[in-house]
Amino acid sequence: MFKFIKFMYKIMASLFSFPFLLLSKVTGYVYVSELISLLPFRFGEYVRYEFYRRTLSECGRNVTISFGTILSYPDITIGNNVWIGTFNIFGHVDIGDYTLTAQSCNFLSGADQHGIAETNIPIMKQPGIPKRIRVGPDIWVGANVTVLANIGNGCVIGAGSVVVKDIPDWAIAVGNPARVIRLRK
Numbered sequence: 717m718f719k720f721i722k723f724m725y726k727i728m729a730s731l732f733s734f735p736f737l738l739l740s741k742v743t744g745y746v747y748v749s750e751l752i753s754l755l756p757f758r759f760g761e762y763v764r765y766e767f768y769r770r771t772l773s774e775c776g777r778n779v780t781i782s783f784g785t786i787l788s789y790p791d792i793t794i795g796n797n798v799w800i801g802t803f804n805i806f807g808h809v810d811i812g813d814y815t816l817t818a819q820s821c822n823f824l825s826g827a828d829q830h831g832i833a834e835t836n837i838p839i840m841k842q843p844g845i846p847k848r849i850r851v852g853p854d855i856w857v858g859a860n861v862t863v864l865a866n867i868g869n870g871c872v873i874g875a876g877s878v879v880v881k882d883i884p885d886w887a888i889a890v891g892n893p894a895r896v897i898r899l900r901k
């Protein structure tokens with residue numbers, strides 16, 4: 717009985733996600749991501765999953781995108797068995813299998829979204845060089861982490877850290893800027 721209700725719940729979420737697929741073609745991807753980020757309960761998680769599995773470059777099985785989380789671009793890729801916590805924001809990112817992120821993490825498209833070389837042109841008008849970053853697989857990113865560089869396999873990033881340089885495989889890194897305090901193996 718419970719399995720049947722869950723199945724029906726998923727079917728409803730799947731149907732509910734269709735208008736958002738159309739809307740994303742009209743309004744732009746990020747606006748729809750913002751809108752569906754506000755759907756609450758398990759139902760919201762199902763709707764987001766249905767939307768993202770149809771629109772992202774790649775979105776694996778058993779993926780949870782929690783309330784308030786925004787995926788800004790359809791070129792984001794997500795592996796299998798991924799848990800994204802509440803109020804995360806993603807730029808151009810490849811998210812590996814078994815990635816776990818806590819609440820309020822920011823995954824930026826590198827560190828150079830704007831040029832800063834010219835002083836006679838406002839920074840907001842100077843184009844930068846957005847970069848793709850790769851995080852995971854098998855990582856735990858603590859609460860309130862900002863990520864501007866790659867995170868290797870099997871890493872743990874301590875709460876409140878700012879990742880400005882690539883983190884090697886199996887590292888536990890903490891602080892601002894994030895520094896490796898030890899390796900898991």
Ligand SMILES: CC(C)(COP(=O)(O)OP(=O)(O)OC[C@H]1O[C@@H](n2cnc3c(N)ncnc32)[C@H](O)[C@@H]1OP(=O)(O)O)[C@@H](O)C(=O)NCCC(=O)NCCS
Nearest residue numbers: 817818819857858859872873874875876877888890891897
């Ligand atoms: C990183 C973490 C996993 C601990 O790893 P650990 O290897 O057991 O580290 P320890 O607790 O032994 O601490 C080692 C050192 O790092 C420091 N440290 C640990 N976590 C830190 C953090 N988040 N920021 C800055 N420094 C930190 C400790 O103060 C200690 O410093 P010291 O050696 O000068 O005393 C943990 O502190 C953490 O941040 N967990 C994330 C929690 C979270 O965000 N949960 C959200 C829900 S999923």
